[in-house]
Amino acid sequence: MVKIGAVQGQILRVNLSTGQISLEAVPGEVYEKYLGGRGAGAYYLYKELVPGTDPLSEDNKLIFFNGPMAGTMAPGSNKINLTFKSPLTNTYSFSLCGGHFGPELKFAGYDGLIIEGKAKEPVYLFIQNEEVVLKSAKALWGKTIPQTNEILKAELGGDHNLKVACVGPAGENLNRMACITADWYREFGRGGGGAVMGSKNLKAIVVRGTKDVNVASAPKLANYVRELYKEFKAHPKVYARRWYGTIEMLEGINKLGFWSTKNFSEGYFAPGEEMIGPKMREQVIVGDGSCYACPIACGKISEINSPKYGKVLLEGPEFETVGLLGPNCGIGDWETIIKVTQILDYNGIDTISAGAVFSFAMEAFEKGIITEKDTAGISLNFGNGEALVAMAEKMVKREGLGDLLAEGVKVASEKLGAPELAIHSKGLPPATYDPRGCKGMALTYATSPKGAHHMISPTMGAEIAGDRFADVGKAGIVRDIQMQMALVDSLGYCSTMRFVYTVDKQVDLFNLATGLNYSKQELLEVGERILNLERLFNMREGFSRKDDTLPKRFLEEAMKEGPSQGQTINLQSMLDEYYQAMGWSEDGIPKEETIKRLGLY
Ligand code: SF4
Structure with a gap:
């Protein structure tokens, strides 16, 4: 095994077709040339995936990989990367997820996890240090993200330290925008990794680990980290991010006129003047959340008590979600945005890509390309919040037009003969910046x-x-x-x-943690x-x-x-x-x- 600090030196490989589970050492050269995370994912996918592989076939792979800093004491060291071939774009794809899932996998003794093949029936993977088993997930199939978490934690003895990454019904029914959700509220969001996981009949991965992550120079790293925390505390942007979450960024882009509005046909949204951090804090934020080892804690818990939708409580919505489900659909109220976010989050769908396909459908409706015959009577105009909620529900169930929208904006627009209205590059819609x-x-x-x-x-x-x-x-x-x-x-x-992290600081942290001298x-x-x-x-x-x-x-x-x-x-x-x-x-x-x-x- 390699002698590099902070890494565990090994990964798990799970073949769902054969049920074989094996432990593999990671060559030192992989850490040296690619570090881990996105880099190691690129290395393994390039090396192992046969060109031309159908992303939803059993030959595609899900490569989860931690970076060397994950699970250490360094601030924000919690992102794990997932690499796969995307069913939405047919390109290389990767997606990063915060929360606690990545560090927990490292605490279980593994830098990464490669999933390949396809199970005959729904399964979930349980990892607890050396114990690694596949278990039946038949009873979980069809369950939402919160239901899956609750059932799994109860089934596994109610241990609140278990970390769950799972797909919802959207991943199961191969919605090409499906994500994988970890810790209830953090997502491997973009590119359709959830559809790949669903196509493999893998409902969830549950991890519990109790091992150390041994860095090369613990006392020096601790001193360095102590100074970093002081810098985070004093940084002017940290306060805004901690208090308002990522929403704090929206005001600026609206004022500068490049906030995605009505399917990117405009760049300024007047009701958006009210959709800013302080207003959100006052109107809907009821709590805060954080990922592992984070000095910022940008997570926000929102709640609405709506006459139409009842009480809705969720983590988020993040600024991208607000941009794509809000102004880009002509919507300026929290009630609709939070309700649609809940539908998408509970069922495991990337809110950015979903917002883009909805806004496309709204423009197509206003231009007469889609009619009420296609929408089952829904007036899918920009700004119609109830229509957006109804269409989100249809997409989750793949019902009527919702079935086509679940293919993503590129395929849906091509099938409807209106590719010029679809906003994407290579099939993936952009974020809220025009x-x-x-x-x-x-x-x-x-x-x-x-x-x-x-x-x-x-x-x-x-x-x-x-x-x-x-x-x-x-x-x-x-x-x-x-x-x-x-x-x-x-x-x-x-x-x-x-x-706070300049590249120089990242060099220092990396060298102190790994003992290398880059x-x-x-x-x-x-x-x-x-x-x-x-x-x-x-x-x-x-x-x-x-x-x-x-x-x-x-x-x-x-x-x-x-x-x-x-x-x-x-x-x-x-x-x-x-x-x-x-x-x-x-x-x-x-x-x-x-x-x-x-x-x-
Ligand atoms: S809480 Fe926010 S800032 Fe902190 S690690 Fe998570 S995503 Fe990043």
Whole structure:
């Protein structure tokens, strides 16, 4: 076994077709070249997945992998990564989840877990240190996320330290936007990992661990962490995030005119003036929540007591959910947003992707492409909250139009003959930032290996501080942030820690925890290596420059009014600049010299 601090050095491999469960050592080179988390996931998926694999076939894999920092004393060290081929995009995909599930898997003695094959009947996987067994989940099939958690915890003796990651009915019925939910409220959200898990007849993974995570220099790391906590305490952004959660970001993007509104046809939402952190705190927030070892605690518990929907209590909604189910559907009230979020969360569906398919359907309805005949009498206009609730319920059950919407916005729009109204890249809808008002996000969405995911390189802060409408010069910013994010996602931190964590600090933490001696340049090169490997995976699947694109709306329709008025995106020149910055050819293929330099062959 490798002698690197903070890692357990081994993973579990579970073949659901044969029932075989095996323990595998992870080669030292994998940690050295890819660290863990997203990087190790990319390594294993590239190495093991046969090109052309159907994402919903038993040949697809679910690769859960912790970063070296996960489960240590470092602030925010709780993100575990899941890598798989996406049934929504057919690309490489990964998804990160906070909470406690990742650290618990590490406490059980495993850095990662590879699930392959398909069980004949519904099962769940129980892991308690060395005890690893598959158990029947027939009684759990059809249950929601909260029901599954309650039943499993009761069945397993009521131990509140058990950590559960499970799918809801959406994962079971292969909704391509299905997520995997951990600890009731944290999700492996994007790309349809829940559908892959459902396709394998795997309802849940339950973990309990009691082992230590042994870092190389515990006293030095403890001192370093003590100083970091002081910095978190003093940081001006921490207060806002702790008090208002991620909602604190919404006010700014509305004022700057790039908040997704009515299927991204507008960038400013007047009722959004009321949908800001302090208002939310006053009106619906009733409690706070946190992931493992977090000094920020951005989780918010919300409650409504609605004449229409009764009492609804949930964790969230996060700002992306509010953006996509709110303004993007023309909705400006908490009652609807929280009710729809509950339906999606309880059934295990990515709220961003769902919001995008609903807003598409609303625009298609207003344009007469979908009629009341298709919606079973529902007037699916923008702003109709009851219609949105009804359509969410139909999608969960795959009933009527809901069955088509469950395929995601790309497939649904193509089948309805209206692909020009679908807002996505490679099949994955973007977050709530309209890239016409912040041009680096255009490159972020277009070049992301998993489709239009904002956290591949969230450039907003850097861009707002400079010229957010400029397209020239954005490639370097996007490339640098992409490398830094690949690093964060592979080390095992929550990306919000970047309030305080500079790359230099991450180097210090990594070296103190692992006992290795990486320079800043070496660590950033790991990020670059991961980005290139992800690119190579997608190229092997047939993706190329033509797929690094954006919806026609962003490219050709200028923002109509507001502070981002008149903006469109000149993507091709941005791509040229980006490929050059990445050491790729004009066609977006990593050059031989880049591949060699990064040690990818
Ligand atoms: S900042 Fe929020 S998401 Fe990140 S670790 Fe803390 S509670 Fe979790």
